[in-house]
Amino acid sequence: xxxxxxxxxxxxxxAEYTLLQACExxxxxxxxxxxxxxxxxxGNCRMCLVELKGAPKPVASCAWAVRxxxxxxxxxxxxxxxxxxxxxxxxxxxxxxxxxxxPLDCPICDQGGECDLQDQAMAFGVDTSRFAENKRAVEDxxxxxxxxxxxxxxxxxxxCVRFTAEVAGTSDMGAIGRGExxxxxxxxETAMHSELQGNVADICPVGALLPKPYSFKARPWELGKxxxxxxxDAVGSAIRVDTRxxxxxxxxxxINDAVNEEWISDKTRQIVDGLKTQRLDRPFIRENxxxxxxxxxxxxxxxxxxxxxxxxxxxxxIAGDLCAVEEMFALKLLMEKLGSPNIDCRQxxxxxxxxxxxxxxLFNATIAGIEHVDALMIIGSxxxxxxxxxxxxxxxxxxxxxxxxxxIGEAVDLTYPYKYIGAGAGSLSDVVxxxxxxEDFAKAAKPLVIVGQGALARADGAxxxxxxxxxxxxxxxxxxxxxxxxxAARVGxxxxxxxPQAGGKDAxxxxxxxxxxxxxxxxxxxxxxxxxxxxxxxxxHGDRGAHRADVIxxxxxYTEKSGTYVNTExxxxxxxxxxxxxxxxxxxxAILRALSDVLGARLPFDSxxxxxxxxxxRHPHFARQDRIERxxxxxxxxxxxxxxxxDKAGFVAAVQDFYLTNPIARASAVMAECSALAxxxxxxxxxx
Amino acid sequence: MSVxxxxxxxxxxxxxTPDNRAWADKQIQKYPLGRQASAIIPxxxxxxxxxxxWLPKPAIEKVAEQLGMPFIxxxxxxxxYTMFNLEPVGKFYIQMCGTTxxxxxxxxxxKTVLERRVGPPHKVTADGLFSWIEVECLGAxxxxxxxxxxxxxxxxxTSENFEKLLNDLAAxxxxxxxxxxxxxxxxxPVGGLTTLTELWGKDGRSGPGRLPKAxxxxxxxxxxxxxAYQDAQPGAEAPLHTQMSQSQKQRTGRPxxxxxGTGTRTERPVEGEGKKADDAAQASTPPSKHTP
Numbered sequence: 001x002x003x004x005x006x007x008x009x010x011x012x013x014x015a016e017y018t019l020l021q022a023c024e025x026x027x028x029x030x031x032x033x034x035x036x037x038x039x040x041x042x043g044n045c046r047m048c049l050v051e052l053k054g055a056p057k058p059v060a061s062c063a064w065a066v067r068x069x070x071x072x073x074x075x076x077x078x079x080x081x082x083x084x085x086x087x088x089x090x091x092x093x094x095x096x097x098x099x100x101x102x103p104l105d106c107p108i109c110d111q112g113g114e115c116d117l118q119d120q121a122m123a124f125g126v127d128t129s130r131f132a133e134n135k136r137a138v139e140d141x142x143x144x145x146x147x148x149x150x151x152x153x154x155x156x157x158x159x160c161v162r163f164t165a166e167v168a169g170t171s172d173m174g175a176i177g178r179g180e181x182x183x184x185x186x187x188x189e190t191a192m193h194s195e196l197q198g199n200v201a202d203i204c205p206v207g208a209l210l211p212k213p214y215s216f217k218a219r220p221w222e223l224g225k226x227x228x229x230x231x232x233d234a235v236g237s238a239i240r241v242d243t244r245x246x247x248x249x250x251x252x253x254x255i256n257d258a259v260n261e262e263w264i265s266d267k268t269r270q271i272v273d274g275l276k277t278q279r280l281d282r283p284f285i286r287e288n289x290x291x292x293x294x295x296x297x298x299x300x301x302x303x304x305x306x307x308x309x310x311x312x313x314x315x316x317x318i319a320g321d322l323c324a325v326e327e328m329f330a331l332k333l334l335m336e337k338l339g340s341p342n343i344d345c346r347q348x349x350x351x352x353x354x355x356x357x358x359x360x361x362l363f364n365a366t367i368a369g370i371e372h373v374d375a376l377m378i379i380g381s382x383x384x385x386x387x388x389x390x391x392x393x394x395x396x397x398x399x400x401x402x403x404x405x406x407x408i409g410e411a412v413d414l415t416y417p418y419k420y421i422g423a424g425a426g427s428l429s430d431v432v433x434x435x436x437x438x439e440d441f442a443k444a445a446k447p448l449v450i451v452g453q454g455a456l457a458r459a460d461g462a463x464x465x466x467x468x469x470x471x472x473x474x475x476x477x478x479x480x481x482x483x484x485x486x487x488a489a490r491v492g493x494x495x496x497x498x499x500p501q502a503g504g505k506d507a508x509x510x511x512x513x514x515x516x517x518x519x520x521x522x523x524x525x526x527x528x529x530x531x532x533x534x535x536x537x538x539x540x541h542g543d544r545g546a547h548r549a550d551v552i553x554x555x556x557x558y559t560e561k562s563g564t565y566v567n568t569e570x571x572x573x574x575x576x577x578x579x580x581x582x583x584x585x586x587x588x589x590a591i592l593r594a595l596s597d598v599l600g601a602r603l604p605f606d607s608x609x610x611x612x613x614x615x616x617x618r619h620p621h622f623a624r625q626d627r628i629e630r631x632x633x634x635x636x637x638x639x640x641x642x643x644x645x646x647d648k649a650g651f652v653a654a655v656q657d658f659y660l661t662n663p664i665a666r667a668s669a670v671m672a673e674c675s676a677l678a679x680x681x682x683x684x685x686x687x688x
Numbered sequence: 689m690s691v692x693x694x695x696x697x698x699x700x701x702x703x704x705t706p707d708n709r710a711w712a713d714k715q716i717q718k719y720p721l722g723r724q725a726s727a728i729i730p731x732x733x734x735x736x737x738x739x740x741x742w743l744p745k746p747a748i749e750k751v752a753e754q755l756g757m758p759f760i761x762x763x764x765x766x767x768x769y770t771m772f773n774l775e776p777v778g779k780f781y782i783q784m785c786g787t788t789x790x791x792x793x794x795x796x797x798x799k800t801v802l803e804r805r806v807g808p809p810h811k812v813t814a815d816g817l818f819s820w821i822e823v824e825c826l827g828a829x830x831x832x833x834x835x836x837x838x839x840x841x842x843x844x845x846t847s848e849n850f851e852k853l854l855n856d857l858a859a860x861x862x863x864x865x866x867x868x869x870x871x872x873x874x875x876x877p878v879g880g881l882t883t884l885t886e887l888w889g890k891d892g893r894s895g896p897g898r899l900p901k902a903x904x905x906x907x908x909x910x911x912x913x914x915x916a917y918q919d920a921q922p923g924a925e926a927p928l929h930t931q932m933s934q935s936q937k938q939r940t941g942r943p944x945x946x947x948x949g950t951g952t953r954t955e956r957p958v959e960g961e962g963k964k965a966d967d968a969a970q971a972s973t974p975p976s977k978h979t980p
Contacts, residue, residue: 174760176767181691187760188694188745 002066003077010077019061019069019080020048028082031091031120033098033205034157035062038261039166045098045157047120049090053079058090091124099129101136102206103152111207113220117155138183143173144191145673146198146266147209154184154208160200167263168194169395169415184208191677194415195388195658198269202253202262211250213270213670218242218249226578227254229565230268231322231558232662234485235367235387236567237264241559241578248275248559248579258368258626259567265388266674267658267665274668278542280554281583291552296584299551300598303518306534307338307599310517316342316510319498320523320539321487321662324563324575325622327555327588328489328498329615330603331522334592337601341504342516345493347527348654349508350453351461352483354494357632360465361494362570364479365448366628371397373480375444377406377421377437379428379468380651381452384414385658386486387568391415404444406437409454409651423650425460428467432641438471447472447480453654456483463644469634470641481634485568486654486661488558492566495619521545522588523555525663538591540581543663553595554585557664561587562608564615570628572621692767694745695775702746708734712754725757728765732772741781741838742773770823778812778819780857783836786822789829797847798833805854817858830875831868840866844878 002015006026013022018041020030033045043063050061054070061080069078081087099121106112138151156175161184164172172192175182186192192200201209223242230237230251238256242249250272253264283299284291294302307315317335319328328345335343346352352361365373370393383391391414397403398416405418408427421427421437431438441447449472455464472481485491493499500506510516513530521529523539529548537549540557558565560581564574581587586594589611596603605611616623659675660666704712712731719726728751735747743766752762766772773781784802786795802809802820812819820835828834831843835850842853849869856864872878 171758171760174758174764176760176764177692178768183691185760187758187763 002069004066004069005077005079007080007082013066015065015067017066019050019052019059019064019066022066023050023061023080023082030061030082031124032062033116033120033155034159036159036162036203039159039162039203042158042162045155046094047091047098047124049087049094051081051084051086051090053081058086088124092126095121095125096129096131098155099125100131101152102155103135105153109150109153109207110210110215111153111204115207116205136180141183141185142189142191143186143209144197144212145670145677146212146270147192147201148212148215150208150210151183152208153206155206156182156184157205158184159203159205160184160209163200163203164192164194164197166399167199167392167395168196169392170194172197173200191681193678193681195265195267195384196263196392198266199253199263211269213273214250218244223249224578226559226576228559228578229567229573229575230264231488231565231575232265232267232271232665233387233389234488234490234568235259235389236488236565236571236573237268237389238573239264239268243559243579246579246582248272258366259569259571260389261393263389263392267661267671270670270674271664271668273670274541274664274666275557275559277669278663278667279582279585280540280542280546280552281581281585282554283584284546284549284552286550291546291549296594299553300595302551303536303595304598306518310534312339313341313503314517315340315520316505316516316518317344317520317522318347318507318510318524318527319343319345319489319493320347320521320525320545321489322540322558322664323489323493323523323588324558324561324565325489325492325496326563326608326611326615327522327592328493328496329618330589330592330596330611331520332496332498333603334596334599334601335520337596337603338599341501342510343498343504344500344507344510345490345496345498346457347507347524348453348457348487349461349506350456350490351458351465352456352494353462354497354499356637358495358570359479359481359630359632359634360469360637361483361485362491362628362630363450363482363484363568364630365446365482366569367393370394370448371400373397373444373446373448374402375404375406375441375446376448376450377431377441377471378409378414378418378450379452379464380409380455380653381450381484382410382412382414382454382653382655383450383452383484384412385653385655386452386484388658390484390568404437404440406431406441409452410653412653424648425464425467425646425651426648428464428471429642429646432467432470441471442473445475446478448482449480450482450484452484452651453486454651457654458647458649460644460646463640463646466637466640466643467646469638472634472638474634474638479630479634481637483568488565488567491568491570492564495566495570495621521549523663538588539663540585541663541667543666545663553591554581554583555588555591556581556585560585561589564612564622566622570630572625572627572629574625692770692774694748695742698745699739700746702735702739702744702750704735704750705738708738716755724755725761728752728755728757728762729769731755732762732766736772740776740779742776775810776812778806779817780837780854782806782818782820783823783826784820785824785826785828785832785834785836787825787829789825790833793832794846795833798835798845798850801847801850801854805851815858818854828875831872842866842869844868844870844872 001012004011004013004022006023006028009026011022011026013025023030030048032048034042035048041063043060046060048061049058052059071078106118140151141149143149158175161173161175164170170193172186172194175184177183201211223244226241228239228241230239237260238254240252240254251269253262255262283294283296285294285299285302315338317331332343367390395416406421407418408421411420419437430436449468451468469481505515507527510519511527511529513532516533519533519535521535521537525543525545529535535549536551537545538553538555539545540555546552558575559578562577566572593603605614621629655661657675659671665671715727715730716724731751735751736743739747748762748766749759752759784798806813806818806820809821826836828841828843833845834841834843
């Protein structure tokens with residue numbers, strides 16, 4: 001720790017701090033453009049100049065380490081002034097230079113109202129310009145379908161360049177030319193190919209990079225802001241949903257260091273248009289092979305008529321990928337009351353068994369914990385597509401150095417190098433035997449084994465999970481086995497034990513022809529249900545599930561209801577309602593409650609609060625928000641390693657098209673464009 | 689300077705010649721594992737030399753691939769340094785110094801000649817022989833005004849002798865002299881020495897434009913190198929490097945302090961005079977084909 005005096009206040013900070021961090025510690029506000037705490041230091045905007053006693057010139061505080069400050073002649077602590085005349089004048093000058101070439105187009109700029117340059121010009125700028133020449137003009141660049149450019153406004157902070165190079169790992173952006181002719185661009189104006197590219201618009205301190213789909217749609221001050229949780233993948237990124245009236249205008253990341261730091265994936269950010277299109281806004285009933293709009297009572301009566309004639313073991317329920325815990329809980333209670341053992345939340349057929357304890361299906365290392373592991377093996381997963389934000393965390397660990405990574409599955413570009421071990425279970429058995437990568441891996445004190453749904457959603461999934469548990473080993477105080485889920489609802493469903501009860505059928509069996517008479521499909525769109533059964537689809541979009549449905553009950557998307565979600569780590573998070581469902585659509589738990597009445601199996605709650613009280617009674621851990629509860633150990637699981645036969649087929653990652661994994665994304669035109677672009681790139685890559 | 693973009697018409701592909709490829713591999717090996725990207729400038733430079741003094745897009749991509757770096761990183765380098773030409777240049781690529789000393793000594797008249805004889809800057813003549821640009825100081829102020837044509841300096845120019853020089857180059861005459869065009873050696877005073885006058889012309893290294901005997905000090909390694917270098921010059925009709933017949937030993941033996949006055953020793957001005965001392969390094973430089 002080093003003592004330092006900032007504006008007369010003494011602070012004691014670690015020597016490796018920068019002056020900027022030390023000043024913030026002391027409560028002083030330092031303006032900045034290029035400095036970003038999650039990126040490397042560039043020191044090129046000069047806005048953070050402060051006066052350092054003894055230094056002949058103002059120093060850039062972001063690039064000056066506390067340990068580089070020299071003490072006074074008699075050993076006094078170094079002294080920094082952030083509000084002195086010299087510091088103020090230096091910032092004035094920097095601001096004047098920045099504004100020389102920055103257009104005065106704030107009234108037509110989307111960044112207006114949330115612009116760092118605008119704010120800081122108010123605080124540190126001067127009222128007039130002494131620059132009488134022409135401003136520099138720069139061509140706008142095409143850098144992809146998600147980010148619009150207005151390069152006249154660029155102040156060359158290079159945050160976007162550093163972001164794509166460091167966090168995203170794709171090195172999409174760069175600065176060509178030099179001096180006055182420096183321009184920020186992608187290589188020959190190709191589209192960026194990161195799944196995190198939308199973040200460059202967030203970190204841009206001016207209006208040079210802006211979210212393209214949101215162009216000229218709204219002003220920040222007219223938006224209602226609701227804190228929520230993302231459901232596009234199982235990471236559970238913290239998001240803020242901005243609404244105007246009933247309409248979701250945009251989705252932005254919130255900072256949550258335990259989960260997403262301050263990044264979100266492009267799917268999380270840009271499915272906004274998918275929330276508005278293809279929506280189911282009233283109940284439908286299939287008559288003579290065609291769906292027709294109906295009233296709620298008509299729909300309920302149609303269901304009631306079919307349910308009455310079906311025996312309980314011929315009724316089943318499948319929960320989809322985007323469901324909140326509340327509606328799955330309500331559906332489970334309903335099925336219990338109806339006496340049906342056929343329930344399942346694993347529409348992909350993943351062989352995860354909640355009876356083995358929570359530890360057997362969670363990402364036990366935790367997302368923040370990735371930074372502390374010392375070896376990684378990925379089994380049947382492509383984290384870049386399944387959880388881009390989590391993949392950025394792995395890349396962050398890799399950048400810190402000394403981090404062996406092994407991969408079993410598809411050899412894909414993960415943005416960091418890895419040792420390719422093999423394609424399937426055979427290679428995994430070799431690793432268990434200590435061969436190949438297994439040797440390095442056994443030496444690690446904190447090994448991390450990421451098991452993807454691609455390795456579990458197959459007939460031999462249980463055997464593979466046991467092998468993976470064996471590889472991860474069981475160490476005192478460390479559980480390396482980490483399951484990477486792809487569905488936001490999955491862990492919550494497993495926590496609820498939303499799996500076949502004694503004698504019940506699982507999702508795959510329920511979807512087979514002739515398995516059931518009535519199937520209640522709660523937003524499961526990734527499963528093909530064979531013809532035969534009467535299918536009730538409760539969901540939000542006219543997607544695969546709705547096409548197969550006999551009765552459609554319109555539900556609410558994640559922005560339209562308050563719901564509990566459990567992410568892949570087992571972290572319980574609550575998303576708030578940001579707006580209301582369209583038309584006759586209702587919150588899902590309420591639909592199930594109303595339906596239960598018609599079926600003569602009334603659920604014991606009349607409000608969300610009552611539902612939650614009951615939920616917390618039955619499953620106390622849902623009450624503990626933002627906490628990770630552990631349960632069970634992996635001894636039993638690891639002991640089973642080697643039992644059961646494994647298939648020779650290679651693992652195929654669960655997510656093949658990152659942009660189109662769920663009904664909301666499939667309804668989004670922006671996601672469709674991104675998907676087409678990615679496919680085109682893939683084809684061209686394959687052709688080469 | 690202005691915004692620099694890649695040329696509109698690009699060749700389909702680029703490959704290093706086997707010699708250049710071997711040379712490039714040698715350059716890459718200078719850097720520790722994982723730091724291969726450090727070799728980007730020498731490799732781009734060699735690619736440019738091989739490709740008629742301009743850098744096409746396939747070359748930038750090839751070099752980036754070879755060094756395992758993203759294309760944009762190589763493009764950043766190629767667009768940052770103005771010594772990388774992104775558009776085709778003439779067979780004789782003239783860089784005219786227009787900085788203060790040259791300007792005071794009449795570089796404007798040189799510019800007038802260029803504008804009349806070659807045309808506007810950045811444009812290659814119809815016969816493909818010439819193109820020119822104005823550059824900042826090339827460090828031969830004592831012999832101002834001067835131009836650099838391909839790898840050579842031509843100093844003490846007047847509109848007359850420059851016009852003649854251009855005509856000679858265009859006609860492919862081999863007796864074109866590099867360095868001073870008025871016969872002075874290195875940067876000695878035009879009117880003869882004013883100090884150490886007893887040495888005037890006696891040591892063979894100074895004097896009123898007399899050529900030293902090439903055979904005076906036979907140095908085979910240097911001679912072989914010289915030959916290799918001359919082969920590398922544009923075509924067989926490249927300007928004859930009369931001054932270059934001076935032995936390697938003499939040149940490397942010069943004290944550092946005289947570097948400033950070495951306008952006539954500019955076989956590879958961009959690589960710097962300092963490297964000349966490194967015989968080994970120079971011997972490893974392969975011939976590069978400049979064949980526009």
